[in-house]
Amino acid sequence: MSSYTTERKGSSHKRVLVSGASVAGNALAHCLNLYGFQVTVVERWPGLRPGGQAVDLRGVAKEAVRRIGLEEEVRAARTETDGASFVTRSGRKVATLRADQFDGDGLIADLEILRGDLAEVFHDAAKDRTEYVFGDRIEALEEGPDGVSVRFASGKTRDFDLVVGADGQHSDTRSLVFGEEARYRHHLGHYVCFFTVPNHLGLNRWMRVYAEPGRTVAIRSIHDNREAMAFLTLRSPEFDYDHHDLDAQKALIHERFADAGWETRWLLSRLDSAPDFYFAAAAQIHLPHWWRGRTAFVGDAAYGPSSLSGQGTSLAVVGAFVLAGELAAAGGDHTVAFPSYQARLRAYAASNQAVGQSFERTSTARSRLGVVMQYAAIASLPYLPFKTFGEMQRAVNNLTLPDYGHLVLAH
Numbered sequence: 001m002s003s004y005t006t007e008r009k010g011s012s013h014k015r016v017l018v019s020g021a022s023v024a025g026n027a028l029a030h031c032l033n034l035y036g037f038q039v040t041v042v043e044r045w046p047g048l049r050p051g052g053q054a055v056d057l058r059g060v061a062k063e064a065v066r067r068i069g070l071e072e073e074v075r076a077a078r079t080e081t082d083g084a085s086f087v088t089r090s091g092r093k094v095a096t097l098r099a100d101q102f103d104g105d106g107l108i109a110d111l112e113i114l115r116g117d118l119a120e121v122f123h124d125a126a127k128d129r130t131e132y133v134f135g136d137r138i139e140a141l142e143e144g145p146d147g148v149s150v151r152f153a154s155g156k157t158r159d160f161d162l163v164v165g166a167d168g169q170h171s172d173t174r175s176l177v178f179g180e181e182a183r184y185r186h187h188l189g190h191y192v193c194f195f196t197v198p199n200h201l202g203l204n205r206w207m208r209v210y211a212e213p214g215r216t217v218a219i220r221s222i223h224d225n226r227e228a229m230a231f232l233t234l235r236s237p238e239f240d241y242d243h244h245d246l247d248a249q250k251a252l253i254h255e256r257f258a259d260a261g262w263e264t265r266w267l268l269s270r271l272d273s274a275p276d277f278y279f280a281a282a283a284q285i286h287l288p289h290w291w292r293g294r295t296a297f298v299g300d301a302a303y304g305p306s307s308l309s310g311q312g313t314s315l316a317v318v319g320a321f322v323l324a325g326e327l328a329a330a331g332g333d334h335t336v337a338f339p340s341y342q343a344r345l346r347a348y349a350a351s352n353q354a355v356g357q358s359f360e361r362t363s364t365a366r367s368r369l370g371v372v373m374q375y376a377a378i379a380s381l382p383y384l385p386f387k388t389f390g391e392m393q394r395a396v397n398n399l400t401l402p403d404y405g406h407l408v409l410a411h
């Protein structure tokens with residue numbers, strides 16, 4: 001990627017520490033670089049964490065990616081999934097959805113990209129101007145009148161002007177600033193899990209989805225059909241699990257899906273040797289204030305809409321764009337920028353969280369009759385003014401991106 005210059009000056013002296021190097025953290029690092037901030041990103045994993053299913057960029061998020069100069073890179077890395085078939089236990093197809101329906105902003109978005117690949121696009125754009133520290137994390141924050149003193153788990157202590165928590169649904173930075181997660185988490189009654197497997201069905205840019213009461217199993221081809229991604233959804237009340245213990249999470253998937261139909265038995269035989277694995281509650285984060293003092297939050301850490309909404313990534317990208325833009329517009333003054341960031345984004349975040357709540361009611365049917373009705377609804381989606389879909393199309397466009405000045409690409 002080429003380098004940028006910007007007409008806006010005055011923020012280059014500000015040192016910003018970002019916790020988390022996934023979609024929100026890397027996107028924010030790139031956006032802050034465009035305005036001349038000095039950015040350090042600390043990530044708990046030893047490198048960029050691989051894995052995750054395809055995530056979608058819809059509506060205003062596509063415009064944000066275009067404005068920060070990465071549309072070409074994102075489009076080059078997209079999955080190009082043409083559509084999905086919904087199948088019975090024996091694999092018979094009963095309904096089909098195509099990506100080009102609903103103006104490319106539907107259930108399968110036309111700008112769909114593997115989460116790990118998207119994080120990598122932003123990281124590649126940011127890395128030459130950003131200090132990345134992998135395998136470490138913030139252990140304590142102490143705010144003074146001129147900045148924040150940060151102690152890391154490695155034992156180092158460093159000073160920054162501002163800190164941003166981009167460390168996801170279970171943000172440790174948020175716990176340090178606002179206390180325990182349970183106060184802000186709203187469980188949507190589902191758990192999701194993703195892992196990579198061989199493309200043994202020979203899928204060609206396609207996804208197959210099998211639903212049964214309380215569980216959904218999907219397989220899609222990825223990386224030019226060289227591999228496939230398994231996507232399992234479980235409807236369940238909230239239960240306790242260790243967010244860091246992947247073996248225990250895999251054991252749980254084995255147990256809960258042992259008797260599920262279609263291709264599940266084969267998928268489970270590949271689970272333990274999968275190169276990646278991601279398990280998470282479909283939960284929303286409702287943080288009343290997205291900042292305190294010199295620390296702000298972006299992406300899932302502040303307003304995660306849950307994987308059921310399909311909008312977590314778009315929110316994270318738009319959030320990074322607006323947070324960086326507000327900081328630049330205020331010349332780095334966080335007392336102005338942080339409140340305007342929340343004021344500008346609040347309605348957009350809320351409408352996308354509402355989409356997650358609507359999908360909670362319609363995804364993963366509870367009974368056999370529910371599955372039949374779900375398949376019938378999917379088959380008729382292109383022909384019906386389906387409420388959730390209209391709601392989604394309004395939500396994904398529910399923001400006019402501010403103009404933060406002209407970012408000039410210097411070739």
Ligand SMILES: Cc1cc2nc3c(=O)[nH]c(=O)nc-3n(C[C@H](O)[C@H](O)[C@H](O)COP(=O)(O)OP(=O)(O)OC[C@H]3O[C@@H](n4cnc5c(N)ncnc54)[C@H](O)[C@@H]3O)c2cc1C
Binds near residue numbers: 020022049299308313
């Ligand atoms: C491996 C993985 C796979 C995912 N797969 C999907 C998917 O298939 N579908 C979907 O809808 N959503 C998925 N998500 C969530 C999705 O990425 C987010 O909803 C959305 O993109 C917003 O991203 P985020 O950057 O705010 O949070 P996240 O993507 O959750 O990223 C948080 C980052 O912070 C890091 N981190 C956590 N704690 C600390 C700490 N204490 N210090 C430093 N770093 C820390 C994590 O390792 C991670 O890199 C996945 C997330 C991850 C991490």
